[in-house]
Amino acid sequence: MLSVWNILYIFATYQIGTNNFNHLYMTIQQLKQTLTLPQLLHHYNLVPNKNKLIKCPFHEDKKASLQINEDFYYCHGCGKKGDIIDWVQEFDKCDKKTAIAKCKSFVEIFQVLPNKQITKPNTMKTNQNLEELFDQFNKCLLGNPKAMEYAKNRMLNPEETQLGYNDGKLFDKLKNCLIFPLRNEKGEIVSFYGRSVIARRNDEANSETAKHFYLSDRTGLYPRYPEKNTKKLILTEAVIDAMTLELALHTTNDWNEYNVLALYGVNGLTEQHIQAIKELKQLEEIIFFFDGDKPGEDAILKYCEQLDSSLNKGELAKQTLNFKLKITKVQTPENEDINSLTVNYSFEALLQLLQERKILKTTSQEEVKSQKPLAISKTNLKQNQTLNLKQMNPLIYQNDKIKLEVLGKISSKDLSEMRVTLAIYNLQKIEYPSRQNLNLYNDDQVEKVIRKVAEKLELGTRIINEAVQKLIVQLENYRQNATKKEKVAVRYPLRLLTDADIQEALEWLKDPNLKEKLIQILEQTGLVGEGKNGLFLYLILLSHKMKKTLHAVVQGTSGSGKSHLVSGVADCMYDQNKIKRFTRVTDKSFYNYGEFDLVNTGIILEDYDGLSEEAELAWRELQSNEKLSSSVSQKNEQTGDIKTGEKYVFGPIASLVTTTKFRMYEDNESRVFIIAIDESDAQTERVLAYMAKKASGEITPEMETKNKRILQNICYLLQPYNVKNQYRLELPVNVKHRRRLTQMLHDFIAQVTLLNQFMRQKDIDNYLVTQIEDLEIAVDLMFNSIVIKADELDGILRQFYENLKKYIEDKAKKIGKKPSDVDFTQREIRQHFNVSKTQMQRYVDELEQLEYITKTHVGKRNSYYYQIDFWDNIQKIRSEIRENLFQQIALYKNQGS
Known part of the structure; x- marks a missing residue:
C-alpha cells in the first residue's frame, strides 16, 4: 500500500509533467545529489544565518550550534549529524522508507533541478561561484585519503568542519592545499586560504612561508x-x-x-x-x-x-x-x-x-x-x-597555596564512588607532599583526611576543603567525558565518483568482452600472470555485496605470492571499510563483534595456518549459517544477578584465505573454492620481468592505482539482485563433496550473471535471467578449482608431482630405462627443484601415504631411494571434466536454437 507521501509525490509528478516521472526511480545517491539540505530546510521554515548555523531542533539550544552544509549537517552541541534523509527521519520521527518518499516528493513539489558538477572556473566574479567551488573542495577532501590523513593528523575533524581540499582538478591555484574559506561581513565566501599538505624540500630556508598560500587581492x-x-x-x-x-x-x-x-x-x-x-x-x-x-x-x-x-x-x-x-x-x-x-x-x-x-x-x-x-x-x-x-590537566587542581595531584587513574565503571589517590602539596612551605587514598564521595572520610593533612602540611582546613571540592568537580567532568561513547572514525573515507567515472564504468560493464578486459586490467594492477585467478577471486569477494556470498582458499608455498594475489584483489573493492583484513584471529574474536558489524563484509585471512580450532569453527559457521549464536552468562550490573542470555553476530560474509597446508579440515574444505598459485618457471619469469619494469619506471604505482580505481568503480555500480538460472550443470561423479560443490557452482554462475547485469534482461519479478554465456564464463573461471576438487592431490602437491614425473621421464631417456624403473633420492630432487628440506619431506611423506611413490632400497649413509609407483594422467582428467561440462552447455545451446 502506498503511503501518503508516495501518493503526494506521484500526484506532484503528474502535475509537473510526465517528463519528470523518472524521479520515482531515482536512487538514494541521485536523490542526495539533487535535493540540497538548505532547500529541504526551506520546507521547515528554517533559514541558516550568515555563518550557516541554526538553533538545533534536537536539543535545547540557546546559541545557534547546528552547522548546515549543502549535503550534511552537524551539531556542535549534541553531536547530531546526517544528510537530508537523516534530517527528515529525525525531525518527522518516521522510518527511512517514509523519509526517502518525502524527500522525493520535495524534488518535484519544489521543482528542484539536479546538481551539476562544477567545471574548472577561469574566473571567480561572484560569491555564489566561490560557495559552489568550496562545496566541491569539501567533497574532494572527503574523497582524498592523503588529504584526509593530513587533516586528521592535525586534529581538524574534516568530517565535521568547514574544510576543503584542492587536488588541482577544480582550480588552478592553491593546488595540493587544504582550503579554508575567508568570509565578508555578510558571511559570504570572498576568498580562500590554502595550507599545503606536501613537503617542499626545494625551499627549506623558507619552509614556513611555503606552507601558506592566498589568492591575489586577499580579502575577508x-x-x-x-x-x-x-x-x-x-x-x-x-x-x-x-x-x-x-x-x-x-x-x-x-x-x-x-x-x-x-x-x-x-x-x-x-x-x-x-x-x-x-x-x-x-x-x-x-x-x-x-x-x-x-x-x-x-x-x-x-x-x-x-x-x-x-x-x-x-x-x-x-x-x-x-x-x-x-x-x-x-x-x-x-x-x-x-x-x-x-x-x-x-x-x-x-x-x-x-x-x-x-x-x-x-x-x-x-x-x-x-x-x-x-x-x-x-x-x-x-x-x-x-x-x-x-598529566592532562583535569587530574590536577592548583592555586597559589596548594596543589592536588591525582596519582594513577580513576575508575569510570562504578559512578557511585570516586576512589582516588591524592598527592597534596603545600606550595609555600612544605617540600614533600602528603599522599592519601580515599573515596571523595565519602564526606566522613574526606573530613578526617583534611584534618590529618592540615596538621601535617601546616595548612588551614578551609583551604584544603575548598581545593578538594573544586577537584571533585573537575574529576566529575573528566569522568563524564571519559564515559561518553567515542565516535568510530571511518578508516577509509569513501571516494566520490564523478560523472566521468560512472560513465567509464558503465562502458566497461556493457562491453561484450568484459571478461577478457577484466583479466587484462587485473594483471595491470600488479597481479601479473594471475589475471584469470584474480578475476575468479574478484567475483568471489565481490559477493560480499550480494545476497549469496562465496568463499575461496588460495594454496601456495611460502613466498609464492598468494598473499599478494589476495591483497591485490581486496584493493579493487570500492568500500574498503567493508573489507576486513586479518593476519591473526583469536579464539573468541568473531563472537565479540557487534550484532551487525559483519553484515555484508569481506574477510581476508592472510594466514589460515594460524587459526585455532575454535576460530575455525566460528569462520565455518559464518560461512554456512551466516550467523554466530552463543549462549552466554550475563551479569546485571545493578542487581548483580547472573542469567543466561543469547548473543548473535550476523553475516553474511565473503572470505578469501591463504594457506601453505596441503590439506584442510574436511568440513572447512567442502565450503570453499580452492585454487593454487602458479609456481611454474614461466610464471616466475613473468613476475621478474614485471618487477624490472617497475624498477625502471616503465610501470608506476600511479598506473596501478588508476586501474584499481576502475575496478572499484565497477564494484560500486554493481547492485544485488535475485538471479533466475534455468540451466542445470552436472559435475563428474569423481568430484569430492559433489552436492555442495554443485550448489557452489550454481552460486558462482549467479555471481557471473550479476557481473553482467547491465547486459542481462529482468523478468516480471525483477529477477536477472542467466544466459548461456554466463555458464561458459563461470565454468572457464572456476575450472581449476573443480579439477582440484576432483584430484586426489591438492594444488601445491599436484604441481610438484607433475614436475617430478617430467624430471624422471627426462632422466629415463638419458640412462635408457623405463620411467617406472628409475630411482631417485630426496637430495637429488631437492637440489634440482631448489626446494627446502622441510618442504621436500612434506611432499615425499604425502605422496608415499597416497601410494604415488614407494621406497625401493636404502643406500649409503641410510639414504632412501624412491620410485614413482602410480603414473596418473592429470591432463586426461582435466580434458574429460572440461569436455563433460562444455558438452552440457552445447546441448543447451542447441536446444535454444
Whole structure:
C-alpha cells in the first residue's frame, strides 16, 4: 500500500509533467545529489544565518550550534549529524522508507533541478561561484585519503568542519592545499586560504612561508567576522590555529562568550581586522594566542601597542564612557603553536593555557610587567604548563597555596564512588607532599583526611576543603567525558565518483568482452600472470555485496605470492571499510563483534595456518549459517544477578584465505573454492620481468592505482539482485563433496550473471535471467578449482608431482630405462627443484601415504631411494571434466536454437 507521501509525490509528478516521472526511480545517491539540505530546510521554515548555523531542533539550544552544509549537517552541541534523509527521519520521527518518499516528493513539489558538477572556473566574479567551488573542495577532501590523513593528523575533524581540499582538478591555484574559506561581513565566501599538505624540500630556508598560500587581492576574515556582541576575542597567528582553537572551545559550554579571529601571520594584522574589532562595542578583552617563538612574541608586543592605540585611545573609547578593554596574552610553550599543542597533548591543554593567560595592557594604559597571571603565579608558570600538559590537566587542581595531584587513574565503571589517590602539596612551605587514598564521595572520610593533612602540611582546613571540592568537580567532568561513547572514525573515507567515472564504468560493464578486459586490467594492477585467478577471486569477494556470498582458499608455498594475489584483489573493492583484513584471529574474536558489524563484509585471512580450532569453527559457521549464536552468562550490573542470555553476530560474509597446508579440515574444505598459485618457471619469469619494469619506471604505482580505481568503480555500480538460472550443470561423479560443490557452482554462475547485469534482461519479478554465456564464463573461471576438487592431490602437491614425473621421464631417456624403473633420492630432487628440506619431506611423506611413490632400497649413509609407483594422467582428467561440462552447455545451446 502506498503511503501518503508516495501518493503526494506521484500526484506532484503528474502535475509537473510526465517528463519528470523518472524521479520515482531515482536512487538514494541521485536523490542526495539533487535535493540540497538548505532547500529541504526551506520546507521547515528554517533559514541558516550568515555563518550557516541554526538553533538545533534536537536539543535545547540557546546559541545557534547546528552547522548546515549543502549535503550534511552537524551539531556542535549534541553531536547530531546526517544528510537530508537523516534530517527528515529525525525531525518527522518516521522510518527511512517514509523519509526517502518525502524527500522525493520535495524534488518535484519544489521543482528542484539536479546538481551539476562544477567545471574548472577561469574566473571567480561572484560569491555564489566561490560557495559552489568550496562545496566541491569539501567533497574532494572527503574523497582524498592523503588529504584526509593530513587533516586528521592535525586534529581538524574534516568530517565535521568547514574544510576543503584542492587536488588541482577544480582550480588552478592553491593546488595540493587544504582550503579554508575567508568570509565578508555578510558571511559570504570572498576568498580562500590554502595550507599545503606536501613537503617542499626545494625551499627549506623558507619552509614556513611555503606552507601558506592566498589568492591575489586577499580579502575577508577567518573563520568569520566576529559577532557584534563579542566580549572576549582571541587572535591567533595562523588560520589553522583558529580552526583548532574553535574546535577546542566547542568541547565545553564554559567558553561560549569567546570568539576567535585569525591573523595572517606575524605581519598579517590588516585594516580589515582592525575595522572589524572597532565594530565590537561590547568588547572587554583581546587575547593574543601566538606561537611560542621570538617572531610570535615580537608580533604580540607590536600589535598590542597598535590595538591599544586604536581602541583604548581612539574613537571607540570616546563613544563609550564605560569602555574597559584589557589586552592579554597566552604564554605558549617554546617552539609550540596551537595546533601542535593539540596534536601532542589535547584540546584541554589549550583551555588550560587560556585560563593562565597574562595581562599586558589595562584601561590605565600601563604595562603590567610584574602582575600575576590569572590562574597561577609567574614563577611557576613554565613548570606548571609542562606538568599539566603531560598529566592532562583535569587530574590536577592548583592555586597559589596548594596543589592536588591525582596519582594513577580513576575508575569510570562504578559512578557511585570516586576512589582516588591524592598527592597534596603545600606550595609555600612544605617540600614533600602528603599522599592519601580515599573515596571523595565519602564526606566522613574526606573530613578526617583534611584534618590529618592540615596538621601535617601546616595548612588551614578551609583551604584544603575548598581545593578538594573544586577537584571533585573537575574529576566529575573528566569522568563524564571519559564515559561518553567515542565516535568510530571511518578508516577509509569513501571516494566520490564523478560523472566521468560512472560513465567509464558503465562502458566497461556493457562491453561484450568484459571478461577478457577484466583479466587484462587485473594483471595491470600488479597481479601479473594471475589475471584469470584474480578475476575468479574478484567475483568471489565481490559477493560480499550480494545476497549469496562465496568463499575461496588460495594454496601456495611460502613466498609464492598468494598473499599478494589476495591483497591485490581486496584493493579493487570500492568500500574498503567493508573489507576486513586479518593476519591473526583469536579464539573468541568473531563472537565479540557487534550484532551487525559483519553484515555484508569481506574477510581476508592472510594466514589460515594460524587459526585455532575454535576460530575455525566460528569462520565455518559464518560461512554456512551466516550467523554466530552463543549462549552466554550475563551479569546485571545493578542487581548483580547472573542469567543466561543469547548473543548473535550476523553475516553474511565473503572470505578469501591463504594457506601453505596441503590439506584442510574436511568440513572447512567442502565450503570453499580452492585454487593454487602458479609456481611454474614461466610464471616466475613473468613476475621478474614485471618487477624490472617497475624498477625502471616503465610501470608506476600511479598506473596501478588508476586501474584499481576502475575496478572499484565497477564494484560500486554493481547492485544485488535475485538471479533466475534455468540451466542445470552436472559435475563428474569423481568430484569430492559433489552436492555442495554443485550448489557452489550454481552460486558462482549467479555471481557471473550479476557481473553482467547491465547486459542481462529482468523478468516480471525483477529477477536477472542467466544466459548461456554466463555458464561458459563461470565454468572457464572456476575450472581449476573443480579439477582440484576432483584430484586426489591438492594444488601445491599436484604441481610438484607433475614436475617430478617430467624430471624422471627426462632422466629415463638419458640412462635408457623405463620411467617406472628409475630411482631417485630426496637430495637429488631437492637440489634440482631448489626446494627446502622441510618442504621436500612434506611432499615425499604425502605422496608415499597416497601410494604415488614407494621406497625401493636404502643406500649409503641410510639414504632412501624412491620410485614413482602410480603414473596418473592429470591432463586426461582435466580434458574429460572440461569436455563433460562444455558438452552440457552445447546441448543447451542447441536446444535454444
